[in-house]
Amino acid sequence: MTLRFRNTGGSAVRSGTVTLGTHVIGGLGIDWATIESAHPVPVPIAAKSTRSQTYTVCVDSWRVPLGMHIETRDVRLEGENRQLARG
Structure with missing residues (x-):
């Protein structure tokens, strides 16, 4: 999954x-x-x-029985300041 992070503030996010x-x-x-x-x-x-990053999402096979699938639906961002937005 690739996410793009946009810093909308006036200082760098560290x-x-x-x-x-x-x-x-x-x-x-x-x-x-x-x-x-x-x-x-x-x-x-x-x-x-803006900066992009690709993440690999892994789920143990026993958690996804035959006939089921996975979807990454939720993204929560925590950082040093509130000026960072996923976009």
């Missing part, structure tokens, strides 16, 4: 974590579980600039 919520979806569309994985934000991100 730290941050992005948490991805990957859902296990059954054959009838029922959401059976959510597995979270945390990854570092690609820092530094200069003021008024």
Whole structure:
């Protein structure tokens, strides 16, 4: 999954974590579980600039039985300031 991070503030972003919520979806569309994985934000991100990062999302095969699939639906961003936006 590739995310683009946009720093809309006036100073560089020097730290941050992005948490991805990957859902296990059954054959009838029922959401059976959510597995979270945390990854570092690609820092530094200069003021008024954008940076992309590709993350690999892995789920143990036993969590996804035959007929089910996974979808990464949730993205939560935590950082040193509030000027960083996923965009």
